[in-house]
């Protein structure tokens with residue numbers, strides 16, 4: 001009896017060692033899987049470079065930042081209703097080169113955006129010439 005009792009701790013110790021080795025192996029495999037997943041993601045998607053993003057003036061983290069990579073985003077143009085895809089490359093350009101607000105997303109197709117820009121420029125023009133006309137009247 002006494003011998004068996006004495007024999008127990010080493011057995012438990014061995015089990016613990018084995019379990020430790022098993023857990024270490026599982027952790028290594030998990031790490032390997034995680035790295036492979038990251039590599040796969042990098043191969044399939046454009047990664048977000050957080051350092052290039054414009055200032056985030058709101059609380060919280062946008063989904064694409066938390067995710068770490070861009071995903072093509074289907075949407076319907078709010079002006080003409082046509083189905084569009086805001087591509088990963090376009091998103092990277094908007095957020096990282098144009099420093100667009102990280103909480104904004106594309107809502108209009110390219111032709112409608114161009115038309116909207118022209119309309120706004122014209123409205124500004126009209127407004128400014130209206131102001132200078134008023135100025136002339138006042139002088």
Ligand SMILES: [Zn+2]
Nearest residue numbers: 077080109112
């Ligand atoms: Zn449109």
